[in-house]
Amino acid sequence: GAGVSQTPSNKVTEKGKYVELRCDPISGHTALYWYRQSLGQGPEFLIYFQGTGAADDSGLPNDRFFAVRPEGSVSTLKIQRTERGDSAVYLCASSLGVSGSEAFFGQGTRLTVV
Amino acid sequence: GENVEQHPSTLSVQEGDSAVIKCTYSDSASNYFPWYKQELGKRPQLIIDIRSNVGEKKDQRIAVTLNKTAKHFSLHITETQPEDSAVYFCAASKPGGYNKLIFGAGTRLAVHP
Numbered sequence: 001g002a003g004v005s006q007t008p009s010n011k012v013t014e015k016g017k018y019v020e021l022r023c024d025p026i027s028g029h030t031a032l033y034w035y036r037q038s039l040g041q042g043p044e045f046l047i048y049f050q051g052t053g054a055a056d057d058s059g060l061p062n063d064r065f066f067a068v069r070p071e072g073s074v075s076t077l078k079i080q081r082t083e084r085g086d087s088a089v090y091l092c093a094s095s096l097g098v099s100g101s102e103a104f105f106g107q108g109t110r111l112t113v114v
Numbered sequence: 115g116e117n118v119e120q121h122p123s124t125l126s127v128q129e130g131d132s133a134v135i136k137c138t139y140s141d142s143a144s145n146y147f148p149w150y151k152q153e154l155g156k157r158p159q160l161i162i163d164i165r166s167n168v169g170e171k172k173d174q175r176i177a178v179t180l181n182k183t184a185k186h187f188s189l190h191i192t193e194t195q196p197e198d199s200a201v202y203f204c205a206a207s208k209p210g211g212y213n214k215l216i217f218g219a220g221t222r223l224a225v226h227p
Contacts, residue, residue: 004157031212031213033213033214033215035215040219040220041219041220042118042120042203042205042217042218042219042220043158043203043215043217044217045214045215045216048212048214050212055212056212056214091157091158095212095213097212098212099145099146099207099208099209099210099212099213100145100146100163100165100207100213101213102148102160102163103148103160103213103215104160105150105157105158105159106157107156107157108157
């Protein structure tokens with residue numbers, strides 16, 4: 001694909017439900033990142049994958065959040081027992097797996113928990 | 115951990131004027147400083163970046179300066195145009211084989227015709 005693709009673009013869910021957000025990175029990019037962007041704020045780092053492994057998950061806010069990248073390409077961010085405070089835009093980015101290489105962002109998934 | 119502060123939060127200029135956005139970072143180990151532009155409802159897009167071995171970088175109407183001693187870096191946009199209106203984010207990351215970007219809170223730039 002031409003860029004990082006995220007689905008769905010919008011997701012409305014009820015408090016307490018489980019959601020999955022998908023990211024399809026740029027082909028050949030070994031590094032994949034998830035960020036969360038709240039209204040009026042900059043993106044906040046959640047987790048980084050190098051290949052299939054989560055190399056840095058220090059930004060995940062609690063154990064309700066989990067992400068996988070089983071084949072080193074597509075990644076899924078999973079949120080259990082959603083809370084209204086989880087409402088935000090979830091951005092995925094990918095890059096070559098070296099420090100200082102450009103991170104390309106997807107359009108994001110706007111999650112609204114009602 | 116790293117903390118990035120960005121000022122101002124909003125900036126309004128007349129078309130043709132210059133705009134300057136400033137960021138400071140806390141971790142002296144940071145060595146990569148990108149700037150992203152985000153239009154309403156769209157993805158952040160890299161507009162320019164600078165590494166710590168360089169003090170200044172320019173790309174047409176956009177320039178970035180870095181002062182490692184003071185731990186601050188700035189974005190300069192000259193001859194602003196209405197299409198420059200957007201939210202601009204600075205970010206910093208450290209060496210370590212990947213780009214864990216720590217972002218500033220953003221500056222909303224409005225360029226008035």
